[in-house]
Amino acid sequence: MSEKREVILEAKHVTRRFAASHGRTLLANNDINLKMYKGETLGLVGESGCGKSTFMRFLVSLDTPSEGEILYRGTDITKLKGEELRNNRQNIQMVFQDPTLSFNPKMNIRDIVCEPLMNFKKIKKSEKDAVCRKLLEMVELPGDFADRYPHNMSGGQRQRVAIARALALEPEIVVLDEATSALDVSVQKTVIELITKLQREKNITFGFICHDIALVQLVAHQVAVMYLGNLVEVLPGKDLDMKAMHPYTRALMGAVFDINMDFSKPIESIESEAPSPLDLPQGCPFQGRCEHCMDICKKENPKLVEVEDGHSVACHLFQKGSK
Numbered sequence: 001m002s003e004k005r006e007v008i009l010e011a012k013h014v015t016r017r018f019a020a021s022h023g024r025t026l027l028a029n030n031d032i033n034l035k036m037y038k039g040e041t042l043g044l045v046g047e048s049g050c051g052k053s054t055f056m057r058f059l060v061s062l063d064t065p066s067e068g069e070i071l072y073r074g075t076d077i078t079k080l081k082g083e084e085l086r087n088n089r090q091n092i093q094m095v096f097q098d099p100t101l102s103f104n105p106k107m108n109i110r111d112i113v114c115e116p117l118m119n120f121k122k123i124k125k126s127e128k129d130a131v132c133r134k135l136l137e138m139v140e141l142p143g144d145f146a147d148r149y150p151h152n153m154s155g156g157q158r159q160r161v162a163i164a165r166a167l168a169l170e171p172e173i174v175v176l177d178e179a180t181s182a183l184d185v186s187v188q189k190t191v192i193e194l195i196t197k198l199q200r201e202k203n204i205t206f207g208f209i210c211h212d213i214a215l216v217q218l219v220a221h222q223v224a225v226m227y228l229g230n231l232v233e234v235l236p237g238k239d240l241d242m243k244a245m246h247p248y249t250r251a252l253m254g255a256v257f258d259i260n261m262d263f264s265k266p267i268e269s270i271e272s273e274a275p276s277p278l279d280l281p282q283g284c285p286f287q288g289r290c291e292h293c294m295d296i297c298k299k300e301n302p303k304l305v306e307v308e309d310g311h312s313v314a315c316h317l318f319q320k321g322s323k
């Protein structure tokens with residue numbers, strides 16, 4: 001890994017509790033500590049409901065944590081208000097799974113793509129056409145798509161428009177929340193290639209939320225694996241195959257490589273359903289599905305500890321004095 005990596009965002013002890021029925025509390029994020037680096041992609045992976053979107057929504061101020069801070073270039077963005085909050089939206093943008101939900105169907109693509117620029121008074125009305133064409137070309141769509149409406153485009157084209165709109169303000173960080181998950185595999189591949197190209201050209205930092213670890217492995221420099229609100233492993237994307245340690249990460253990888261599996265190394269699979277996030281056991285949240293569960297796993301939730309540079313794991317199997 002390069003020595004010169006620049007941390008631009010750091011989450012410290014981020015916790016989010018949601019009030020649930022019958023006075024119960026749902027712990028959607030439990031003491032999350034993560035860094036994002038300039039020009040790199042952080043992949044956040046885990047099953048549905050593990051808290052991926054909850055975390056990334058803090059970055060674009062769609063929600064605030066119950067505890068903890070998120071420092072973007074030294075400023076805690078969870079505390080921003082008024083003009084500062086508005087200005088921060090220029091730095092960090094988000095693209096969702098289904099762009100049609102955030103597009104006004106009565107607006108043409110020109111208005112949709114240029115809306116953030118108009119809102120921030122970055123361009124005049126007369127400049128919209130030329131600016132939109134440039135942004136469409138950046139995402140490899142024809143300039144004349146400016147006159148189209150979202151319903152006259154394919155899912156992949158709409159997602160390109162959503163990316164063009166998110167990049168219009170030249171943000172430093174873009175969060176892609178399952179942004180390619182609804183697309184056919186071949187279209188997904190072309191959108192991933194586009195994202196990689198844009199990162200190379202513009203040095204953008206991406207937050208890539210995805211439940212598909214194989215896809216995350218393709219794009220992420222750093223992968224963070226979440227399980228029921230907890231970070232269980234953080235490691236370089238290139239090391240997922242050979243160095244993943246947490247039984248949950250290995251189970252996710254096992255599910256991916258099942259067909260072509262290397263029988264020389266054991267690959268665990270997940271036998272049972274995840275417990276309800278409202279009914280978490282004491283100790284490690286993964287204990288009920290883990291083949292290696294020990295007594296201590298039923299008592300203490302393991303802390304995320306660094307096992308080598310850039311690789312941390314939260315599992316009693318790898319913590320000193322845990323046997």
Ligand SMILES: Nc1ncnc2c1ncn2[C@@H]1O[C@H](COP(=O)(O)OP(=O)(O)OP(=O)(O)O)[C@@H](O)[C@H]1O
Nearest residue numbers: 018026028047048049050051052053054055211277
């Ligand atoms: N506003 C809310 N109020 C109550 N519970 C919430 C709220 N938002 C999320 N949750 C709960 O928090 C947990 C984490 O949800 P989150 O959307 O972050 O998961 P996710 O990993 O992104 O899953 P998915 O891929 O399905 O979106 C879930 O159990 C969800 O039901």
